[in-house]
Amino acid sequence: MRPRGCVPRGWQSENLKGPDRMLRITGGTVYDPANGINGEVRDLDVEDGKFVSSVTGGRTIDATGLVIFPEGVDVHTHVAGGSINFARAMTPEDHRRTQAFIRSQTRRSGLGGMAPTTFATGYLYAGMGFTTVNEAAVPVLSAPHTHEEIADIPIVDKSCLVLMANNEIMLDLLEAGEYERAKRMVAWHVWAAKAYGVKAVNPGGVAAWKWGKDAKQRSEPVEGYKNTTPGSIAASLAKIIDELGLPHPIHLHCNNLGAPGNVSTTLETMKHLEGHRAHLAHLQYHACGGDDWHAMKFEAAQLAEYFNAHPNMTTDAGAVLFGDTVTITADGPWQHLLYKLTGRKWGNLDVENETGCGIVPSSYRPSNLVNAVQWATGLELLLLIDDAWRVFLSTDHPNGACFWRYPEIIQLLMCADYRKECMAQLPPEIKNRITLPEIDRECMSFENCPVEMERIERAEIQQCIAA
Amino acid sequence: MDLKVIDNATCTFCGCVCDDIQLHADENRIHQAKKACVLGKAWFLNHTAERKYPDALIDGKEATLDEAIEAAAEHLYQADMPLVYGMSNTTCEAQRECVEMADHLGALLDSHTSL
Amino acid sequence: MTCTLGEVKNRADFIVYWGGNPAECHPRHFTKYALMPKSQFLPRGRKDRTMVLVDIRETKSVKASDVFLQVRPGKDFELITVLRAMIKDQPISEAQIAETGLSVEQLQDFVARMKAARFGVFFFGMGLSMTRGKHMNSAALLTLAAEMNAFTKFVAMPMRGHGNVTGADVIMRWQTGYPFGISFNRGYPRYNPGEFSTVDVLVRGDTDCAFIIGADPGATMPKPAIEHLKRVPTIVLDPHVTHTSKMARVHITTAPAGISAPGTAYRMDEIPLPLRPALESPYPSDEEVVRRIKETILKKPDWMGERPQMLTTQV
Numbered sequence: 089m090r091p092r093g094c095v096p097r098g099w100q101s102e103n104l105k106g107p108d109r110m111l112r113i114t115g116g117t118v119y120d121p122a123n124g125i126n127g128e129v130r131d132l133d134v135e136d137g138k139f140v141s142s143v144t145g146g147r148t149i150d151a152t153g154l155v156i157f158p159e160g161v162d163v164h165t166h167v168a169g170g171s172i173n174f175a176r177a178m179t180p181e182d183h184r185r186t187q188a189f190i191r192s193q194t195r196r197s198g199l200g201g202m203a204p205t206t207f208a209t210g211y212l213y214a215g216m217g218f219t220t221v222n223e224a225a226v227p228v229l230s231a232p233h234t235h236e237e238i239a240d241i242p243i244v245d246k247s248c249l250v251l252m253a254n255n256e257i258m259l260d261l262l263e264a265g266e267y268e269r270a271k272r273m274v275a276w277h278v279w280a281a282k283a284y285g286v287k288a289v290n291p292g293g294v295a296a297w298k299w300g301k302d303a304k305q306r307s308e309p310v311e312g313y314k315n316t317t318p319g320s321i322a323a324s325l326a327k328i329i330d331e332l333g334l335p336h337p338i339h340l341h342c343n344n345l346g347a348p349g350n351v352s353t354t355l356e357t358m359k360h361l362e363g364h365r366a367h368l369a370h371l372q373y374h375a376c377g378g379d380d381w382h383a384m385k386f387e388a389a390q391l392a393e394y395f396n397a398h399p400n401m402t403t404d405a406g407a408v409l410f411g412d413t414v415t416i417t418a419d420g421p422w423q424h425l426l427y428k429l430t431g432r433k434w435g436n437l438d439v440e441n442e443t444g445c446g447i448v449p450s451s452y453r454p455s456n457l458v459n460a461v462q463w464a465t466g467l468e469l470l471l472l473i474d475d476a477w478r479v480f481l482s483t484d485h486p487n488g489a490c491f492w493r494y495p496e497i498i499q500l501l502m503c504a505d506y507r508k509e510c511m512a513q514l515p516p517e518i519k520n521r522i523t524l525p526e527i528d529r530e531c532m533s534f535e536n537c538p539v540e541m542e543r544i545e546r547a548e549i550q551q552c553i554a555a
Numbered sequence: 556m557d558l559k560v561i562d563n564a565t566c567t568f569c570g571c572v573c574d575d576i577q578l579h580a581d582e583n584r585i586h587q588a589k590k591a592c593v594l595g596k597a598w599f600l601n602h603t604a605e606r607k608y609p610d611a612l613i614d615g616k617e618a619t620l621d622e623a624i625e626a627a628a629e630h631l632y633q634a635d636m637p638l639v640y641g642m643s644n645t646t647c648e649a650q651r652e653c654v655e656m657a658d659h660l661g662a663l664l665d666s667h668t669s670l
Numbered sequence: 671m672t673c674t675l676g677e678v679k680n681r682a683d684f685i686v687y688w689g690g691n692p693a694e695c696h697p698r699h700f701t702k703y704a705l706m707p708k709s710q711f712l713p714r715g716r717k718d719r720t721m722v723l724v725d726i727r728e729t730k731s732v733k734a735s736d737v738f739l740q741v742r743p744g745k746d747f748e749l750i751t752v753l754r755a756m757i758k759d760q761p762i763s764e765a766q767i768a769e770t771g772l773s774v775e776q777l778q779d780f781v782a783r784m785k786a787a788r789f790g791v792f793f794f795g796m797g798l799s800m801t802r803g804k805h806m807n808s809a810a811l812l813t814l815a816a817e818m819n820a821f822t823k824f825v826a827m828p829m830r831g832h833g834n835v836t837g838a839d840v841i842m843r844w845q846t847g848y849p850f851g852i853s854f855n856r857g858y859p860r861y862n863p864g865e866f867s868t869v870d871v872l873v874r875g876d877t878d879c880a881f882i883i884g885a886d887p888g889a890t891m892p893k894p895a896i897e898h899l900k901r902v903p904t905i906v907l908d909p910h911v912t913h914t915s916k917m918a919r920v921h922i923t924t925a926p927a928g929i930s931a932p933g934t935a936y937r938m939d940e941i942p943l944p945l946r947p948a949l950e951s952p953y954p955s956d957e958e959v960v961r962r963i964k965e966t967i968l969k970k971p972d973w974m975g976e977r978p979q980m981l982t983t984q985v
Contacts, residue, residue, distance in 0.1 A: 170940055173843050173844050176843045176847050177843050177849060180847070180848060180861055183847040183859075184860075185984070186984075187980055187981060187982050187983075187984075188858035188859075188980065188981045189979065189980050190856075190858050190977045190978060190979060190980065190981065191658050191659065191854070191858070191974075192977070192979070193972050196655065196845070197658050197854060197858040197859060198846075198847075198858070198859075199846070199847045199858065199859060201847075203847075204847075205844060205845055205846060205859075206845060230674075230940070230941055230942070232934070232942045233840070233936075233940065233941070233942050236647070236934075236942065237844045240651075240845060256710070298677070298681060298789075298823065424819060427816070428820075434671070434816055435671065436672065436673075436819075437672055437673065438672075438674065438677045438825065439673070440673075440674050440675075440676030440677045440679075440680060559948070561946055561948045564928075564946040564947075565928055565943050565944065565945045565946060566928065567834055567927055567928040567935045567945065568833065569695065569696050569831055569833075570696065570829060570831050570835070570836060570937065571696050571698055571699055571703070571938065572834075572935050572936070572937035572943055573702060574944075578948045580949060582949070582950070583949070584949070585929070585948050585949065592698045594697060595697075595698075598929075599929065599948075602926050602929040602930070602949070603949070604930060604949040604951055604952065605952075606952045608911050608923045609923065610922070610923055610953065611921060611922045611923065612911070612915065612918070612920070612921040613919065613920050614919055620922065620954065620959075623920050623921075623922045624922070624959065624962050626920050627905040627920045627922070627963050628966035628967045628970075630879050630919065630920065631879055631881060631905070631967060632967050632970050633879070634877075634878045634879030634903075635878055636855065636876060636878055636879075637877065637879040637880070637881060638868065638871060638872075638877040638880045638881065640880060640881065640882050640885065641883045641884045641887075642834075642835070642837075642838040642885070643832045643833045643834060643835040643838065643884050644832070644833040644834065644884035644885065644926075644927060645834060645883055645884035645927050645933075645956045646834065646837075646927045646928075646931060646933025646934055646935060646955070647834065647837040647841060647935065647936065647942065648933045648934065648957040649883065649884075649927075649933065649955065649956035649957040649960050650837055650841045650842075651845070652957055652960035652961045652964055653881075653883060653960055654841060654842060654846065655964060656881075656960060656963065656964040656967065657852075657854055658845075658846075658854050658859075659964065659967060659968060660854070660967065661854045661855045661856075661857060661973075662853075662854055662881075663853050663854075663866050663868075663871055664842065664846070664850075664852040664853075665850050665851055665852065665868040665871075666838040666839065666842065667832055667835045667838070667885055668835060668838070668839055668849060669863055669867035669868055669869070
């Protein structure tokens with residue numbers, strides 16, 4: 089690609105010669121849980137992007153008074169492609185009231201808010217100490233569009249996941265029992281979309297949505313098929329992805345998102361996936377108990393317990409923060425329901441062969457019982473899962489909240505008193521529906537590393553220095 | 556005469572952007588546009604690779620490309636409120652350059668859509 | 671509610687063209703995407719589909735339609751509103767129906783057909799979006815499509831014209847947040863069609879230099895706008911010497927996109943497609959020329975001076 093008008097990658101570049109290959113960062117307070125460094129003031133020396141014991145020459149950055157910590161990785165976000173761009177078109181009023189980045193000789197202008205522009209996305213992520221973001225839903229047909237936008241997100245590294253679980257050719261192959269051909273097809277799609285892995289959204293459900301329907305039951309065949317069920321799609325894909333040896337496991341958005349009682353669907357799905365690696369996306373939305381909206385409660389504890397006992401899984405929280413946002417998901421049927429519930433704008437974008445995508449602006453309010461329970465559940469999941477290396481901080485940007493509000497979540501995780509303060513706003517009926525008040529864990533920056541619980545996929549400290 | 560055949564060429568005349576056109580061309584012009592519609596055929600067959608116009612005109616007089624680029628940049632740079640307009644019959648790559656230029660100029664930016 | 675054209679090809683058994691004349695303006699829309707193709711779920715092609723045309727006059731597209739509804743000029747919004755009421759069984763007076771120029775029977779039949787469809791689509795053209803009511807008409811039709819989803823699957827999409835105008839729209843959205851009518855004069859994008867849209871800017875005389883690429887406003891814009899273009903320095907990039915080039919201070923000849931310049935163009939459903947040029951042009955591409963102009967400008971001293979990096983509240 090052509091170089092963009094953005095901040096140059098600087099010393100990370102492999103093309104650098106001579107003294108530019110060296111970097112020395114002095115006087116910062118270093119946190120590196122993977123290597124057991126807990127708040128030491130020390131100097132760091134880097135050569136060719138790797139830590140070394142010392143360097144001579146090169147650039148020096150004075151980091152006195154600053155914190156140095158491992159890069160953040162956002163494993164599940166929506167920052168580039170047709171759906172977020174549709175959301176941008178739908179929310180001009182939000183662009184007007186949000187923060188604005190002013191252009192300089194080296195920076196492009198941009199707008200933040202619910203659906204930030206590409207340049208602003210890069211600046212906002214980098215400002216929080218994130219270096220890698222993963223666009224979680226790319227239909228193969230419009231993958232070139234996603235990559236064009238990705239090229240305009242400066243500073244951070246980008247990857248994306250190609251959507252597979254409602255691909256009609258794929259479903260036909262599975263229905264006919266042509267497993268080997270299905271496997272080759274997945275491989276081709278990952279190659280064609282230039283993706284890092286495979287995302288499965290509401291397996292079978294989006295295919296049914298194309299006829300205005302949904303797939304609610306895991307064991308019932310998908311609309312238009314005889315044998316293929318949401319469960320069998322997820323299990324086959326997980327197996328294919330393991331056999332292909334893709335670095336990222338199946339990235340699964342379970343069926344029945346947000347619906348009361350879906351925790352049983354989620355647990356059943358997890359059982360289907362035993363013996364395979366799997367990443368369960370935005371688990372908060374899949375942790376509802378109860379039979380209807382009134383009896384709705386959240387079952388984070390139950391899910392966390394199962395999750396803790398099954399090391400084959402990773403997850404991201406899909407946490408919710410109160411405030412305005414715009415929800416976008418490939419789960420078309422859910423978005424139509426949300427449109428009917430809220431009566432707000434609704435956009436829907438169906439792409440042949442694979443996906444549908446719904447877009448609805450939405451507000452999460454503490455006074456709304458369901459929203460309040462969702463808020464608590466996201467935090468509960470982050471707090472109750474023991475192995476912090478398997479749970480990622482995410483809001484499923486922009487669904488639960490915008491990514492640039494992550495520091496608020498980190499504060500909630502680190503400070504039980506602040507949580508109590510926030511819980512005071514919640515409606516009284518919330519009692520017995522959540523377990524958050526009983527949790528007094530405070531994730532310190534070092535304990536299991538939840539502050540930077542985004543997995544450090546490359547165990548090297550990048551140059552992110554956050555004040 | 557042997558014509559060069561281009562399969563799956565893309566027609567940008569209307570919003571359909573048909574990408575299944577087969578073009579038969581020599582060095583100077585396209586002789587056939589198979590599968591294209593009336594509008595598409597006219598679009599492909601009416602362009603040539605000949606040098607029909609001067610490289611550039613400044614105040615109506617022929618000029619070189621370099622001179623024209625300098626002059627264009629100077630006009631835009633000197634303006635208080637430049638306008639960047641159009642962008643329909645061009646590529647996305649050029650459109651991206653246009654947006655970046657408008658951003659840097661502090662310009663007005665608008666497309667055909669607003670008409 | 672929209673979808674890609676492949677979805678229409680494979681699924682849409684009920685197609686409405688509203689305020690457009692695809693037979694003459696998008697000739698292959700029928701054959702390649704919407705009406706004729708035999709496809710996965712519509713194996714008999716045209717026989718499996720119903721096409722309704724809504725327009726103010728009989729065009730060549732009428733021949734291709736099963737039902738033609740001739741709406742009274744300027745009454746599209748009224749017709750859509752009546753339909754929105756009818757699908758929900760709300761009371762409608764005869765006068766309200768008569769105003770649209772159509773009969774009760776015609777409308778009842780239309781509503782019944784919409785509801786009976788498995789997958790319906792509205793394609794709307796300039797006849798809807800550029801006549802009285804303008805974007806209000808498009809918004810009303812989108813709402814009708816959204817509300818139809820309570821009964822069956824329905825989508826709506828504009829029939830975008832003119833080359834790669836969709837690409838411009840898409841790119842401006844991801845780079846600036848807005849689709850057109852943008853001002854960068856405060857260092858960040860602001861949007862206000864009517865204020866920053868070209869015709870309005872030119873008619874008010876609010877610009878002192880115009881850069882025009884891939885368009886010929888000299889042939890399409892109202893006279894007062896053209897008069898202003900003649901007054902200010904204008905720079906034109908075009909494969910031909912056009913009406914606009916003749917009044918320009920600087921004209922640069924460029925290679926035509928898709929014929930001799932490579933690149934990408936977006937289809938009306940926002941799917942990017944690569945261009946495969948057939949000829950070698952003696953002229954540079956638009957991309958190259960704009961980049962060189964931009965780089966020349968970037969070398970000049972920055973006029974903006976000291977500014978904050980970011981504003982938390984826009985002014």
